[in-house]
Amino acid sequence: MLAASRDPIVAIATAPGRGAVGIVRVSGRGLAPLVQALLGRTLRPREATYLPFPDAAGSPIDHGLALWFPGPHSYTGEDVLELQGHGGPVVLQLLLVRCLQVAQIQGTDGQALLPGLRPARAGEFTERAFLNDKLDLAQAEAVADLIDASTEAAARSASRSLAGAFSGRVHALRDALVNLRMLVEATLDFPEEEIDFLQKADASGQLSRLRETLDGVFGQARQGALLREGLTVVIAGQPNAGKSSLLNALAGAELAIVTPIAGTTRDVVQQTIQIEGVPLHVVDTAGLRDSPDVDEVERIGIERAWGQIDRADAVLFLHDLTRCEQPDYQAGDAAIAADLPAGVSVVHVWNKVDQAADEAGAHPGPDDLVISARQGQGLEALRQRLLELAGWQHASEGLFMARERHLQALTRVQTHLEQAAGWLAAEAEHLDLLAEELRLAQLALGEITGEFTADDLLGEIFSRFCIGK
Numbered sequence: 001m002l003a004a005s006r007d008p009i010v011a012i013a014t015a016p017g018r019g020a021v022g023i024v025r026v027s028g029r030g031l032a033p034l035v036q037a038l039l040g041r042t043l044r045p046r047e048a049t050y051l052p053f054p055d056a057a058g059s060p061i062d063h064g065l066a067l068w069f070p071g072p073h074s075y076t077g078e079d080v081l082e083l084q085g086h087g088g089p090v091v092l093q094l095l096l097v098r099c100l101q102v103a104q105i106q107g108t109d110g111q112a113l114l115p116g117l118r119p120a121r122a123g124e125f126t127e128r129a130f131l132n133d134k135l136d137l138a139q140a141e142a143v144a145d146l147i148d149a150s151t152e153a154a155a156r157s158a159s160r161s162l163a164g165a166f167s168g169r170v171h172a173l174r175d176a177l178v179n180l181r182m183l184v185e186a187t188l189d190f191p192e193e194e195i196d197f198l199q200k201a202d203a204s205g206q207l208s209r210l211r212e213t214l215d216g217v218f219g220q221a222r223q224g225a226l227l228r229e230g231l232t233v234v235i236a237g238q239p240n241a242g243k244s245s246l247l248n249a250l251a252g253a254e255l256a257i258v259t260p261i262a263g264t265t266r267d268v269v270q271q272t273i274q275i276e277g278v279p280l281h282v283v284d285t286a287g288l289r290d291s292p293d294v295d296e297v298e299r300i301g302i303e304r305a306w307g308q309i310d311r312a313d314a315v316l317f318l319h320d321l322t323r324c325e326q327p328d329y330q331a332g333d334a335a336i337a338a339d340l341p342a343g344v345s346v347v348h349v350w351n352k353v354d355q356a357a358d359e360a361g362a363h364p365g366p367d368d369l370v371i372s373a374r375q376g377q378g379l380e381a382l383r384q385r386l387l388e389l390a391g392w393q394h395a396s397e398g399l400f401m402a403r404e405r406h407l408q409a410l411t412r413v414q415t416h417l418e419q420a421a422g423w424l425a426a427e428a429e430h431l432d433l434l435a436e437e438l439r440l441a442q443l444a445l446g447e448i449t450g451e452f453t454a455d456d457l458l459g460e461i462f463s464r465f466c467i468g469k
Contacts, residue, residue, distance in 0.1 A: 008031070008117040008118075009028065009121075010096060011024070011468040016089065019087030022088070026080065026082075026099055026117075027125055029079060031114065038099065056098070061098065064085035069082075072132065077128065077132025096119075120467065123144070123469060140450075145228055145401045146159055146401075150274075153278070153399075161400040177442050183206075185435060211418075214413060229279075230272065230280055230281055231314060231386065235282065237318035242318060246284075251282065268305070285309070286298060309341065310344075315344055345389050349368070354372040416438070416441035417437070420438055
């Protein structure tokens, strides 16, 4: 990866398809000869210049703006050229090919003007920004998160991460951790000294405050990860319990067919909705039943429903209030409840309160919800319960975006600091173990910003970016 990062690269930086404006971006070291040969003139740094983009014969491919960013004052830290023209796919492809052609033109020394210019890989421009210390890894990931944001809250949080909010919290933790490590290492290096370095410097208090701060960062990161990933919620229950009606009510649209005929839903229907900026992936499934009336298509639908339940973050177990006193219906609900996977949050929801003559036979539990999907009754309480299941707290303006790998790294830091606290409270002969736990905690923190990160992880992260970014 490091060898390939020295090659100059070029790509179409705008999304595929037709548009008003399209951008071709070039990045590399020593692009000035390419700019002169491609455009027939030099450009003033960071100043938009309107001019024709000529082909090999001198005829204009397009007219547009050219911007020149000499390194290191550019997005990638290298020389960057951007050609902004009309957003037709053919025009942009012609400009891309023309850049590659000009790069191979021989200069006065007989060498190509820009040897090695090649099409960029997915995410390679941002990867170079990271490798050239223009962004740390958390900020680089925030670029993709900002592009992929599905809600306003997610976009704002990603923007704060890109500006360095998350990285700043991590760096503050690292600095406090480094200071504590210095105290421990000093004690190990000078054991004959009468001064107890750790006690005098309040190492125990420092570690306690560090753990408290870490808990706060972890809480914010968990909120940010929820904004990015969302929560998968599966609606499950027997046929005609009102699952499709509930999906339609939550989505505010007629997404699923609703009829009184049992087994109407044969396949999985999914819709992403927002509740207070949190994306919830709501999945409607086939009615769960074991009956000789089930045909082959419905049987497949039931199998897929159980597959969705196994992968769910939460299950809305829908009960029908109009049939809750029927013994066969009670037996069906009991069979479903027995087969629900352990570890999945389950909310029991009693539907059709608007049609039920009497709720007394339902016996809803203290945490159960009673709703009418058709009339909208109780839906707000259901929405709030879903946010509670997600662990969501009302977002503050300081919330930043985070990913699952960040949470895993912070969890390891918590574990190492917990172990460190145990060794610090023990006898002095365990200080070497204390120092090792602090070192491992710092390594885990460094994975978040890319200070200590394996190349294969970097390849995985940047491969998920779009071409040209």
